[in-house]
Amino acid sequence: MMRAVSAAETAPPTYTWAVQAQDLVVRAGRHLAVDRLSLALGTGVHGLLGPNGAGKTTLMRALATVIKPAGGRLTLLGQEVTGRADLRGVRRQLGYLPQHFGYYPRFTVREFVEYLAWLKELPKAEVPGAVQRAVERVGLADRADSKLKTLSGGMLRRAGIAQAIVNDPEVLLLDEPTVGLDPEQRMSFRDLLRDLGQDTCVLVSTHLVEDVAAACTEVVLVDQGRLAWQGAPAQLAEQGGQGDAGDSAIERGYSALLRVHRGRAAA
Numbered sequence: 001m002m003r004a005v006s007a008a009e010t011a012p013p014t015y016t017w018a019v020q021a022q023d024l025v026v027r028a029g030r031h032l033a034v035d036r037l038s039l040a041l042g043t044g045v046h047g048l049l050g051p052n053g054a055g056k057t058t059l060m061r062a063l064a065t066v067i068k069p070a071g072g073r074l075t076l077l078g079q080e081v082t083g084r085a086d087l088r089g090v091r092r093q094l095g096y097l098p099q100h101f102g103y104y105p106r107f108t109v110r111e112f113v114e115y116l117a118w119l120k121e122l123p124k125a126e127v128p129g130a131v132q133r134a135v136e137r138v139g140l141a142d143r144a145d146s147k148l149k150t151l152s153g154g155m156l157r158r159a160g161i162a163q164a165i166v167n168d169p170e171v172l173l174l175d176e177p178t179v180g181l182d183p184e185q186r187m188s189f190r191d192l193l194r195d196l197g198q199d200t201c202v203l204v205s206t207h208l209v210e211d212v213a214a215a216c217t218e219v220v221l222v223d224q225g226r227l228a229w230q231g232a233p234a235q236l237a238e239q240g241g242q243g244d245a246g247d248s249a250i251e252r253g254y255s256a257l258l259r260v261h262r263g264r265a266a267a
């Protein structure tokens with residue numbers, strides 16, 4: 001069934017970047033986890049890399065409008081979200097898989113994804129179809145009516161991915177989506193990422209450098225709350241040398257760029 005769409009929805013976007021952060025500052029407790037970070041992201045799959053504590057989760061939470069930045073500017077889909085903005089319209093266009101997500105253990109997969117569809121204000125008539133499609137895209141159709149408490153860790157994470165994509169978001173934020181997935185599931189998740197990246201701005205944090213090389217169009221490297229480097233995976237692979245830590249060219253590139261960034265930060 002078709003629903004009526006407003007002129008604003010069919011109009012071409014008027015923004016250049018889906019996500020634009022300028023000198024963004026975000027606190028985690030007392031700590032400045034994101035410290036004057038500037039970043040622009042368009043359509044595609046952006047792999048967010050960085051050592052433990054670099055600020056990846058905190059940055060994702062700010063982009064998801066879960067925590068308010070303490071400084072700088074953040075613009076999502078052309079709308080500034082820092083300050084006193086009304087976030088409802090932007091939030092409808094966001095999808096977010098938190099690193100640790102809460103859920104009602106007695107909900108079925110379908111109920112969980114439906115609940116998120118409702119929170120995203122999807123028109124009622126579209127919900128069953130959107131939920132079914134999201135569940136199929138993550139390969140959980142055969143478990144759609146199982147209760148969440150009966151799922152394995154990998155299945156639960158896939159249910160989390162399904163809730164993040166149910167509204168066909170313009171900006172999709174996935175914090176460590178491959179944790180707990182077995183190799184076969186990781187391969188199909190890479191396909192899903194590539195597919196989503198055709199028309200969505202996807203930011204995906206991971207510790208698995210191979211996932212980035214295989215499925216991302218761009219790498220965003222953060223360190224100590226700052227943007228350390230941004231570029232194509234192939235360029236990342238060219239940055240490393242013999243002396244850099246890593247099992248692959250891309251890992252050696254990662255180590256080399258961190259070393260350079262830390263040298264600059266210390267200078």
Ligand SMILES: Nc1ncnc2c1ncn2[C@@H]1O[C@H](COP(=O)(O)OP(=O)(O)OP(=O)(O)O)[C@@H](O)[C@H]1O
Binds near residue numbers: 031032051053
């Ligand atoms: N509630 C808090 N109070 C104080 N410091 C915090 C708090 N939450 C996070 N931090 C600190 O902020 C920094 C950034 O944390 P964040 O979780 O964003 O990093 P990350 O890059 O996601 O790390 P990881 O790769 O380990 O998930 C870390 O140094 C962390 O110790």
